[in-house]
Amino acid sequence: MIIYLDGDFSLMAKAKLSVEEKKELARKHIMDASIELFYEKGYNQTTTRDIIAKAGILNGSLYNRFRNKDEILASLVKEAIKDILEAASKVFEKERNLLLAASFPGAMQIYLASKSPRIADLLYTVHTMWPAVENYVELNSEWSDRYLSEYGIQDFDEEGIRMCMISLIGSVGNQVGYYAHGGTTSFEDALRHHIFLIAATLGLPLINIGELIDKLTKILEESELCFMGHRLAEEIPELSKGSGKSHN
DSSP: OOOEETTEEOHHHHHHSOHHHHHHHHHHHHHHHHHHHHHHHOTTTOOHHHHHHHHTOOHHHHHTTOSSHHHHHHHHHHHHHHHHHHHHHHHHHHHOOHHHHHHHHHHHHHHHHHHOHHHHHHHHHHHTOHHHHHHHHHHHHHHHHHHHHHTTOOOOOHHHHHHHHHHHHHHHHHHHHHHHTTOOOOHHHHHHHHHHHHHHHHTOOOOOHHHHHHHHHHHHHHOOOEETTEETTSOOOOOOOOOSOOOO
16 A cells, blocks of 8 residues: 655555656646645635645646646547457447448537536536647547548548548537537437538438447437536536636
8 A cells, every 4th residue: 555644655555666667656636636626725816735645646747747727628639548448449449330430439528518518618628728628639540540441431632631630520519519508408319410521521321320329318318428528427416617717
């Protein structure tokens, strides 16, 4: 068990860990503390001082790894996106439906945003950070290029795929922002618009959209999938939203 003394690792714990293990452990504490604080207090109300105190680390441990809380959030979301795409890959392999798999990553964000204004606000914040958006574009481009080619769809070059992903991610960000600002349209209606845009952008046939919506909704409502520590099938506790900008 790791023991903490004065906000840092004990000498006994340090002696048992390599340098890389210490770095990774400190990073994990930072990420875990940040997730909890962003949900509890809201992103704008959380300061780097809050994160340092919650993680039980020294100032240098945070700033040696992240310049600010924007980078922490971008890293959190990048890791979450990797999990989303892994889940989408599994869905794709099981269902053998390209439009279903292509719709899944965005559908997950829209679903989360429709369930919780707090999470919608957090996701919308991410969509306003260009470095985080670039991470999303890169990961989605790699995934889409791989699976589109499997289906013999090769009309897009690398830059073409990138522009498609930028358009689709922008659309998801706006839908998330809609919920962050009090939107009440049902998830199913929002998902319908998302699927229409995916099909049009990628040139995929759209057959029986109602069945596709039902499948995606069932996957999201009954799965063991998690996003940044929250299981999708669970009721997400709503917290006070908070307002204003905090100082790092």
